[in-house]
Amino acid sequence: MSIPAVATRGLGKRYGRHWALSDCTLSIPAGLVVGLVGPNGAGKSTFIGLMTGMLGPTTGSIEVLGGPAPNSPEQLARIGYVAQGTPIYGGLSVADHLRFGARTNPGWDAALAARRIQDLGLDLGQKAGKLSGGQQAQLALTLGLAKRPELLILDEPIASLDPLARHEFLQSLMAAIAERELGIIMSSHLIGDLEHVCDYLVVLAGSRVVLDGPVAELLACHHLVTGRRRDGTSLPPGVQVITQSHTDRQSTFLVYSTVPVIDATLAAEPVDLEQLVLAYMGGAARTTPALEVQR
Amino acid sequence: MIEFHLLSRSGVAPYLQLIQQVRSALRLGLLEEGERLPTVKEVSVALAINPNTVLKAYRELEYEGLVAGRQGVGTFVTKTVSEESVAAHQELSQDLRTWLRKARATGLDAEGIEAIFQRAIRSEILEEQAV
Amino acid sequence: MIWMTWRQFRPAAIAASATLVVLAAAVAATRPTLLSLYTSAGLPACHTACASDASNFLGSVRSSYTGKIFWAGIGIMYLVPAVIGLFWGAPLIAREIDSGTFRLAWSQSVTRARWATVKLTMIGGATMLTAGLMSLLIGWWSSPLYQAANQAGPNTFQISRLSPTMFSTTGIVPLGYAAFAFTLGAAAGVLLRRTLPAMAVTLAVFAAIQVLVPMLVRPHVIPPVQTTHAVSAVQIGPAMIGAHGLYSLGLLGISGHPGALILGNRLVGEAGQTLTRLPSACDFGPPDSAFSSCLARHGIRIVVSYQPASRYWELQSAETGMYLLLAAGLGGLCYCAIRRRQRAA
Numbered sequence: 202m203s204i205p206a207v208a209t210r211g212l213g214k215r216y217g218r219h220w221a222l223s224d225c226t227l228s229i230p231a232g233l234v235v236g237l238v239g240p241n242g243a244g245k246s247t248f249i250g251l252m253t254g255m256l257g258p259t260t261g262s263i264e265v266l267g268g269p270a271p272n273s274p275e276q277l278a279r280i281g282y283v284a285q286g287t288p289i290y291g292g293l294s295v296a297d298h299l300r301f302g303a304r305t306n307p308g309w310d311a312a313l314a315a316r317r318i319q320d321l322g323l324d325l326g327q328k329a330g331k332l333s334g335g336q337q338a339q340l341a342l343t344l345g346l347a348k349r350p351e352l353l354i355l356d357e358p359i360a361s362l363d364p365l366a367r368h369e370f371l372q373s374l375m376a377a378i379a380e381r382e383l384g385i386i387m388s389s390h391l392i393g394d395l396e397h398v399c400d401y402l403v404v405l406a407g408s409r410v411v412l413d414g415p416v417a418e419l420l421a422c423h424h425l426v427t428g429r430r431r432d433g434t435s436l437p438p439g440v441q442v443i444t445q446s447h448t449d450r451q452s453t454f455l456v457y458s459t460v461p462v463i464d465a466t467l468a469a470e471p472v473d474l475e476q477l478v479l480a481y482m483g484g485a486a487r488t489t490p491a492l493e494v495q496r
Numbered sequence: 497m498i499e500f501h502l503l504s505r506s507g508v509a510p511y512l513q514l515i516q517q518v519r520s521a522l523r524l525g526l527l528e529e530g531e532r533l534p535t536v537k538e539v540s541v542a543l544a545i546n547p548n549t550v551l552k553a554y555r556e557l558e559y560e561g562l563v564a565g566r567q568g569v570g571t572f573v574t575k576t577v578s579e580e581s582v583a584a585h586q587e588l589s590q591d592l593r594t595w596l597r598k599a600r601a602t603g604l605d606a607e608g609i610e611a612i613f614q615r616a617i618r619s620e621i622l623e624e625q626a627v
Numbered sequence: 628m629i630w631m632t633w634r635q636f637r638p639a640a641i642a643a644s645a646t647l648v649v650l651a652a653a654v655a656a657t658r659p660t661l662l663s664l665y666t667s668a669g670l671p672a673c674h675t676a677c678a679s680d681a682s683n684f685l686g687s688v689r690s691s692y693t694g695k696i697f698w699a700g701i702g703i704m705y706l707v708p709a710v711i712g713l714f715w716g717a718p719l720i721a722r723e724i725d726s727g728t729f730r731l732a733w734s735q736s737v738t739r740a741r742w743a744t745v746k747l748t749m750i751g752g753a754t755m756l757t758a759g760l761m762s763l764l765i766g767w768w769s770s771p772l773y774q775a776a777n778q779a780g781p782n783t784f785q786i787s788r789l790s791p792t793m794f795s796t797t798g799i800v801p802l803g804y805a806a807f808a809f810t811l812g813a814a815a816g817v818l819l820r821r822t823l824p825a826m827a828v829t830l831a832v833f834a835a836i837q838v839l840v841p842m843l844v845r846p847h848v849i850p851p852v853q854t855t856h857a858v859s860a861v862q863i864g865p866a867m868i869g870a871h872g873l874y875s876l877g878l879l880g881i882s883g884h885p886g887a888l889i890l891g892n893r894l895v896g897e898a899g900q901t902l903t904r905l906p907s908a909c910d911f912g913p914p915d916s917a918f919s920s921c922l923a924r925h926g927i928r929i930v931v932s933y934q935p936a937s938r939y940w941e942l943q944s945a946e947t948g949m950y951l952l953l954a955a956g957l958g959g960l961c962y963c964a965i966r967r968r969q970r971a972a
Contacts, residue, residue: 284730305735371544379537397545
């Protein structure tokens with residue numbers, strides 16, 4: 202059993218009286234591209250803060266790559282982090298940023314960094330503040346990759362980028378993981394960004410984890426079942442209803458079932474990732490109190 | 497060399513799209529025996545998809561005997577569409593034409609026919625995946 | 628991290644260096660004028676009883692442009708620690724929190740503790756160096772004036788190194804102030820997380836401390852000397868006589884103790900008891916020699932509480948030490964606040 206990228210037990214984080222994340226217990230396998238999805242305020246950034254050592258837990262525990270959330274140089278070297286908004290030093294040049302990386306990371310791969318900057322066509326002398334949003338994101342990504350981490354965590358890296366910059370960023374990311382064994386945890390509030398890129402998914406809603414698992418398995422085990430109007434309990438055994446909606450004649454169920462749904466009176470279709478995530482997020486919304494503090 | 501493209505919202509999984517595109521290229525003669533497919537890295541970067549997806553497609557094609565991977569060198573086409581399959585395809589085409597005539601005779605229009613066809617394909621694929 | 632701290636500090640370092648160069652040039656350019664006034668007052672040749680020469684020198688300085696330069700130098704030394712605190716201290720950490728770059732800095736392979744330590748010590752050192760060099764330059768320029776002031780005794784120019792106005796701008800205390808202002812700014816930045824509010828708070832607190840310390844703390848850091856003198860031995864300035872008797876005697880100085888900082892005085896009678904009113908016979912008229920001899924006839928003497936000029940360096944060291952201790956405390960506060968993993972802000 203290999204060491205998971207992130208393993209949590211009952212992890213929770215509270216600010217004042219508001220729980221930003223609660224009751225989080227999961228084990229994310231290493232070496233995969235993991236998508237962390239959820240609406241704004243659901244706890245994605247908090248969870249990432251706990252993973253990267255920026256925050257300390259209120260309850261429960263978290264282990265990253267088999268060790269504590271990074272607070273020592275060794276652990277910091279294994280885990281890369283690109284924060285929301287891909288912060289860079291506006292007054293420093295691209296070359297300065299690379300030098301910063303080289304001076305503060307013993308594991309820095311200068312050749313990799315130089316090659317990436319060249320491939321991206323960035324001018325080394327250019328002040329980082331004058332770069333476009335997409336270029337800044339790529340610079341931040343270069344800094345995260347060139348220290349050769351085992352796990353790279355990205356907080357909404359493409360949220361504010363235009364479609365082309367978004368595409369190029371994902372291309373860069375895919376190139377990086379194709380080259381070597383690198384685990385990625387990437388958060389987004391748009392599932393469309395992540396669907397072709399992730400092989401593992403964690404869905405957060407209402408400060409809780411509502412769904413997690415390998416993407417292929419999730420897609421294989423969830424189906425959209427339609428048929429004449431009926432009650433959810435009258436479905437074949439072993440089929441678990443996630444969401445349902447009814448008209449006067451028709452019932453539609455999004456179900457979880459490890460075996461194919463074979464029933465002559467029902468039509469079963471595969472679901473796509475977006476429908477799936479929405480279904481689980483919607484379910485959580487219905488059980489959360491209305492006075493949920495939004496950030 | 498073949499160039500892949502991806503339709504995001506087609507309802508067909510990306511790896512299946514890649515497989516289909518290879519098969520279709522073979523059929524049209526765009527891919528010849530011994531030709532090298534793009535590397536997993538090249539495809540995943542070009543389409544911005546997970547390399548595992550590309551790997552899955554290539555492995556499936558290898559399982560079907562259409563391609564073979566050589567360690568450190570690349571993935572190569574092992575056979576093109578054979579004469580037998582061409583003949584089989586002829587037969588399939590004929591069968592399809594017959595079916596289409598029947599469907600038109602019942603009064604269905606092109607869209608209606610497509611709907612039946614899509615439904616059938618999807619459930620076929622689902623059953624196949626489940627097996 | 629050392630390179631990075633230097634790189635981030637580079638624009639400020641260049642500005643500080645440029646300012647120092649300009650200051651040095653100004654000092655070099657204007658000192659000859661000061662020296663010529665010094666020479667024309669006859670002071671280099673004078674060895675004893677130079678009081679009148681010294682007074683003439685001081686008077687000539689005051690009435691010339693050189694006097695304005697002196698006050699400009701004082702003004703600069705007041706501003707320097709505050710400016711350093713505001714512009715080097717407050718943004719040190721607040722700007723990184725404000726702009727989110729702390730997330731970039733803290734995800735490299737250096738711990739927060741090291742990041743904070745390097746930043747605080749390197750820039751802290753730079754602030755003390757800058758303040759020290761400025762104090763050196765301006766102190767060197769002003770040294771003839773302070774020397775003459777000691778020789779001249781009480782004078783209308785009122786230059787004294789121990790006086791509240793000037794003590795803060797000479798010697799080594801500017802280093803202490805600068806270190807304090809810097810760490811105050813840094814701590815405000817860590818706690819408030821935004822640069823502008825941190826600057827405002829730093830300015831307010833620093834100004835308050837700089838007003839309160841000379842008033843309440845400095846005179847008592849080393850217990851003052853208390854001696855009894857004949858009234859004729861002190862130079863009395865404006866005496867405020869109230870309707871019900873003596874209100875207070877303003878003293879300008881004590882004979883034989885030039886440059887002393889006078890903290891308080893009281894009149895005592897023959898038996899040593901404190902008097903609150905003058906004998907009616909002396910209770911009018913200007914505080915001249917007749918006044919002193921009147922008091923002497925009644926056996927009245929004056930007890931003066933003061934810091935002698937010779938204690939200048941002791942007082943400087945004590946005050947600098949105090950401020951450096953404060954600075955160290957604030958630096959420690961910064962360090963601890965950064966290490967706490969409560970919020971990512």
